[in-house]
Amino acid sequence: MARKQSDYLAALLSEEEEAPTAVVAPGAGAEPERIERAERARGTTLLGRESALARVASGEVRQVTQLLLDPARVRPWSGNARSYAHLSEESCRELIESIVAENGQKVPAIVRRIEGDPTYDYEVIAGTRRHWAISWLRAHSYPDMQFVAQVAQLDDEAAFRIADIENRARKDVSDLERARNYADAMKLHYGNHLTRMAERLKLSKGWLSKMLKVAAIPDAVVAAFASPADVQLKPAYTLAQALDDKDKAPAIRKEAARLAREQAARREAMRPALPAADVLRALLAAPEAEQEKPVMHSIPHKGSGRPVASLQSQNRQGLTLRLHAGSGATFEETVNAVRELLAQLESEGRGLRA
CATH class of the missing domain: 3.30.1310 (Ybab; Chain: A;)
Known part of the structure; x- marks a missing residue:
């Protein structure tokens, strides 16, 4: 249960104990006004208690369950844009240090129960980095650290919207990851209807359309960049438009293959990678450069x-x-x-x- 809801219900339910329980008869010297106040307080308490329980039963006040889980029994949800495989001690260092300093995870993740999997009991909808950090800590000197999670009943579309809201504020979720996540979600949850998806996610159709266009950039072209994180929305949209041109696409793909080989050679030689701006410039200039070459085949x-x-x-x-x-x-x-x-x-x- 969330703390505010828990405190609210606890306060209402505890009023009965705090109200006077003994009523002194008027003949024993008690003041009638005081007796009346006590009776009124007791009646108000009972009404408040009944009201609180009724609000819980009706769903107006919802009890939220939080659990302490073994992260090994929890898996990342495949519908989340964040790449769990790319998380590392370095990328989660600040979070790890915060959890250690606070003697545990303070902000619960959101999970949902899964059935029919003997290895896992839950999957993480929001809080993938927290799950990774707790798992890392348990393997590095903090074996008793537990994963704090809030259990929710969600279908896949609702789970996607919750994960998307969390990822929008995360700088370590790249534009390309989000774009491809949106492309998958539009097929799975929205029947390939861009307008419906934009309305559900509270996004502009124009911006969402650009993200979906970027999602279509092939892996062979993405490999020209040092990292998929270098594929940012605005410049990548220009590249995606150029790839739609059948006359330009072959030259761009050819240049991408050359750049990918150069990036690999630089990594092997421990040299700095080609900057994203230089890669983009070379890819967009490739069609004109190809036209200027004499036919030599x-x-x-x-x-x-x-x-x-x-x-x-x-x-x-x-x-x-x-x-x-x-x-x-x-x-x-x-x-x-x-x-x-x-x-x-x-x-x-x-x-x-x-």
Whole structure:
């Protein structure tokens, strides 16, 4: 039960004990006015007690259950935008120190009971970081630390809204994580109706539409950034729009693959990652840079070294290949050269399916 509700009910129920219980008869010298006040107080107490119990029964005042749980019996809810796997001692350091200083978790998490799982009894709807911090503390010198949770009866849509409200104020939940969480929720809870979802979450349709657009950025492009957290809404929306252009998308994907390789090489060499602004600039400039490059794709004959097949031009209608005379290639070698050229273009995102 929440503390205010608990105090309110306790105060009402305790008034009966505080009111006078002995009534002195008038013949024994008691003052009639005092007797009347005592009777009135007793009657008021009984009415107050009945009123309090009636309000609990009707649901106007709701009793809330808080439990002390073993975090090992509680799992994160998969519908939450926060990535539990990416939480760490470093990212939760301030919270861990606060729990230790206060001798326990003071703000309860919100959980709901689950059935049919022999490993877990509850799942965390809001309070994922608190769950991670308590679990870490139990494994590091605080084995008696318990997870404080408030149990609620929630369907998935209500659980999603509660988790979303908590995550909006968290800086460590990236725009991309929230965007993809919204995209999943729109399918699962709102029948792909953007207006309905915006109304339920109290968000503008325009802003939600941008988030859903960002959610569609493929992982291969996200890999160009040092971290998914670098994919911020405003610049990422511009990138998502560019990826919708079939003429620009192949060059962007090709540049993203190159940048992803460079980021990996930098991590391996313990060098600083490419800044997000530089990555975004390179991705958006890739289509123009690609157009300025001369067409150089060709497959030479292994014997003469002369070109057998080459790419002459490419546009949204398709590819134009040139088969060169005088290369010395046989019919079978020419067919294989065309296949090799098409495979090379496909690997660069410039094939017929691009």
